[in-house]
Amino acid sequence: xxxxxxxxxxxxxxxxxxxxxxxxxxxxxLPGVGISxxxxxxxxxxxxxxxxxxxxxxxxxxxxxxxxxxxxxQGGASLQFSMVPMNLLGPGQSAGHIVTGHFARMALQEARSxxxxxxxxxxxxxxxxxxxxxxxxxxxxxxxxxxxxTNNTIFGTEWQEEPDSGDVPLVADAxxxxxxxxxxxxxxxLVYAGAQKNLGAAGVTLVIIRDDLLERSPDTLPAMxxxxxxxxxxxxxxxxxxFAVYILGLVVKWLIAQGGLEAAQRRNREKAGLLYDAIxxxxxxxxxxxxxxxSAMNVxxxxxxxxxxxxxxxxxxxxxxxxxxxxxxxGGIRASIYNAFPVEGVExxxxxxxxxxxxxx
Amino acid sequence: xxxxxxxxxxxxxxxxxxxxxxxxxxxxxLPGVGISxxxxxxxxxxxxxxxxxxxxxxxxxxxxxxxxxxxxxQGGASLQFSMVPMNLLGPGQSAGHIVTGHFARMALQEARSxxxxxxxxxxxxxxxxxxxxxxxxxxxxxxxxxxxxTNNTIFGTEWQEEPDSGDVPLVADAxxxxxxxxxxxxxxxLVYAGAQKNLGAAGVTLVIIRDDLLERSPDTLPAMxxxxxxxxxxxxxxxxxxFAVYILGLVVKWLIAQGGLEAAQRRNREKAGLLYDAIxxxxxxxxxxxxxxxSAMNVxxxxxxxxxxxxxxxxxxxxxxxxxxxxxxxGGIRASIYNAFPVEGVExxxxxxxxxxxxxx
Numbered sequence: 001x002x003x004x005x006x007x008x009x010x011x012x013x014x015x016x017x018x019x020x021x022x023x024x025x026x027x028x029x030l031p032g033v034g035i036s037x038x039x040x041x042x043x044x045x046x047x048x049x050x051x052x053x054x055x056x057x058x059x060x061x062x063x064x065x066x067x068x069x070x071x072x073x074q075g076g077a078s079l080q081f082s083m084v085p086m087n088l089l090g091p092g093q094s095a096g097h098i099v100t101g102h103f104a105r106m107a108l109q110e111a112r113s114x115x116x117x118x119x120x121x122x123x124x125x126x127x128x129x130x131x132x133x134x135x136x137x138x139x140x141x142x143x144x145x146x147x148x149x150t151n152n153t154i155f156g157t158e159w160q161e162e163p164d165s166g167d168v169p170l171v172a173d174a175x176x177x178x179x180x181x182x183x184x185x186x187x188x189x190l191v192y193a194g195a196q197k198n199l200g201a202a203g204v205t206l207v208i209i210r211d212d213l214l215e216r217s218p219d220t221l222p223a224m225x226x227x228x229x230x231x232x233x234x235x236x237x238x239x240x241x242x243f244a245v246y247i248l249g250l251v252v253k254w255l256i257a258q259g260g261l262e263a264a265q266r267r268n269r270e271k272a273g274l275l276y277d278a279i280x281x282x283x284x285x286x287x288x289x290x291x292x293x294x295s296a297m298n299v300x301x302x303x304x305x306x307x308x309x310x311x312x313x314x315x316x317x318x319x320x321x322x323x324x325x326x327x328x329x330x331g332g333i334r335a336s337i338y339n340a341f342p343v344e345g346v347e348x349x350x351x352x353x354x355x356x357x358x359x360x361x
Numbered sequence: 362x363x364x365x366x367x368x369x370x371x372x373x374x375x376x377x378x379x380x381x382x383x384x385x386x387x388x389x390x391l392p393g394v395g396i397s398x399x400x401x402x403x404x405x406x407x408x409x410x411x412x413x414x415x416x417x418x419x420x421x422x423x424x425x426x427x428x429x430x431x432x433x434x435q436g437g438a439s440l441q442f443s444m445v446p447m448n449l450l451g452p453g454q455s456a457g458h459i460v461t462g463h464f465a466r467m468a469l470q471e472a473r474s475x476x477x478x479x480x481x482x483x484x485x486x487x488x489x490x491x492x493x494x495x496x497x498x499x500x501x502x503x504x505x506x507x508x509x510x511t512n513n514t515i516f517g518t519e520w521q522e523e524p525d526s527g528d529v530p531l532v533a534d535a536x537x538x539x540x541x542x543x544x545x546x547x548x549x550x551l552v553y554a555g556a557q558k559n560l561g562a563a564g565v566t567l568v569i570i571r572d573d574l575l576e577r578s579p580d581t582l583p584a585m586x587x588x589x590x591x592x593x594x595x596x597x598x599x600x601x602x603x604f605a606v607y608i609l610g611l612v613v614k615w616l617i618a619q620g621g622l623e624a625a626q627r628r629n630r631e632k633a634g635l636l637y638d639a640i641x642x643x644x645x646x647x648x649x650x651x652x653x654x655x656s657a658m659n660v661x662x663x664x665x666x667x668x669x670x671x672x673x674x675x676x677x678x679x680x681x682x683x684x685x686x687x688x689x690x691x692g693g694i695r696a697s698i699y700n701a702f703p704v705e706g707v708e709x710x711x712x713x714x715x716x717x718x719x720x721x722x
Contacts, residue, residue: 004390004395005394007400009401009402012399012400012401012402020389020399021389024389027384027385028365028382029364029365034365034368034683035365035368035370036381038373038381038384038561038608039562041372041373042373044370074440074564074602075599076435076585078599079435079436079585081583081584082583082585082586113583201399201604202602203435220474222443222474223443224442224471225443239372239373240563241435241602242563243605244605
């Protein structure tokens with residue numbers, strides 16, 4: 001254990017140590033089964049039970065009622081960028097997309113290669129340093145859905161509450177803040193999230209879809225791109241990514257054991273607060289996101305110049321604070337502190353920031 | 362270790378114990394990195410190196426030259442059923458499919474929802490107990506490609522050599538026998554395989570594609586469904602299934618250490634021979650596949666009646682021979698003995714068969 005570093009990576013990202021320890025303990029042979037999870041048939045009772053338990057635990061953790069289906073898919077959020085319009089956009093219909101960052105822009109671009117998509121709002125002109133206000137949105141009451149990105153990993157901004165889409169179903173890419181705080185699922189028609197930030201390892205995508213939206217999928221879609229296929233097959237129409245679902249299930253159990261989503265929100269606010277305090281009490285560090293729009297998951301900031309930023313990243317890494325370099329598209333520093341990131345690591349980073357400013361500022 | 366059973370599952374399937382042991386040892390922290398592979402960014406040097414090494418080892422193991430790209434994708438063979446025609450079938454073109462089993466039929470069905478596909482051959486009328494002969498095939502010299510399924514998991518048949526498609530590119534679903542014997546890749550335009558039988562755990566799909574076929578992908582495809590996207594992005598256009606690629610890399614290294622594909626073929630022939638001998642020397646067991654068409658990966662056979670088959674499966678499981686029940690669509694017994702299945706387990710099964718026949722025959 002002592003050789004582990006603090007991993008500030010934006011995703012894939014840090015996992016809870018108890019999850020890793022359980023996976024390690026059982027890696028050669030699941031107790032009572034005599035086969036590794038990596039080797040187990042998705043049709044075996046043990047794996048069917050495991051997948052049902054993961055689904056039930058997600059319903060418990062996030063309060064997901066029976067009129068929503070929970071699917072474990074492959075291809076990441078990137079494949080959802082295409083699957084959402086393929087499944088939800090009827091002939092002649094259009095949908096709205098709000099663009100608040102890099103992945104929101106990718107989602108718009110991919111959706112436009114499928115159908116008619118309107119830009120319902122964007123903060124690109126402000127360098128994506130904020131979330132648009134409700135009054136800035138251009139909403140079409142006849143839209144098939146309204147798509148937004150709940151947290152912007154690269155820019156470090158986060159919706160503090162959902163946009164009001166009226167009767168238009170809300171569709172969210174929640175990859176970078178899912179289950180980091182309570183969610184009122186009834187406000188959503190569909191939520192999707194790659195697992196590798198807050199939910200587990202790369203290789204599985206969680207999709208939560210309301211029953212009425214599930215009925216929109218056209219029969220002409222390829223089976224693997226049709227939500228109905230996966231709903232009818234209980235996410236085992238074809239071989240699911242068994243091990244990635246298993247890890248996701250362990251993470252969800254861990255979140256429940258840690259007190260659920262309200263407790264997660266308290267911990268995440270405390271962690272983010274330590275870093276934003278370090279930024280706000282300094283003349284040396286400049287936060288990218290505007291206060292009131294800041295992400296509790298990804299804290300982004302700049303130093304006076306790129307040389308100082310590179311030194312900061314290098315010296316931090318030498319002290320066991322890894323993966324702090326900002327995304328190549330914006331530069332600077334990014335500290336990703338998802339659910340599983342320990343508060344101790346954040347405290348070490350905050351101290352490191354003060355010391356770095358003292359010697360370099 | 363002593364609690365492990367012999368796992369005859371058809372996929373996901375048994376993995377080499379040294380692979381599981383290495384994955385277990387490093388599960389909390391990859392040596393020199395201090396982060397679990399489950400938590401590591403796909404943009405980190407360690408993971409980029411790991412993916413490059415997996416690709417290089419595949420080239421070494423199977424003799425894949427530079428004019429073929431090696432891709433690590435998601436969605437299994439099932440998504441390839443759609444991606445192949447989406448990418449390779451030009452406007453106005455048609456392709457041929459040979460149907461030799463359940464998954465070959467699925468591939469045909471999915472391809473037909475994309476474009477114009479001709480049935481180039483089928484052994485469905487014979488209960489898929491054999492592979493069609495070259496003279497039975499109806500080949501179109503202008504076809505965009507000819508698709509076949511190299512091994513039929515459910516029926517236990519295997520192509521002993523590739524069909525001759527002339528100048529038409531050969532496309533193969535090799536999920537259930539890839540790297541179980543030498544492959545002359547120059548005979549193929551594209552080979553794909555879900556990893557969970559011979560290559561690793563579920564969650565990654567290997568695609569080997571010749572450069573000239575890569576140029577066929579239309580720009581209008583969704584990015585995630587376009588082979589060019591993944592080729593240009595070195596399989597990291599979006600977050601790849603890092604852990605599944607890591608396990609695949611360990612399996613390929615293990616295959617190389619075991620002597621490569623010719624040695625694998627010798628071991629696989631020896632293992633299958635033990636079971637086919639047990640069938641052929643018995644009046645009690647009846648093999649499904651015709652001699653000359655038999656699979657070295659999946660040995661399928663029947664007992665006199667379904668009650669006896671159920672007893673066989675139950676008594677075998679009680680002796681640590683797990684997952685011997687045949688696929689629900691054909692019944693009977695299926696022993697899947699992929700690359701990683703140990704010869705000792707096959708010997709135990711052959712003895713069990715003899716003893717079962719003695720007491721029940």
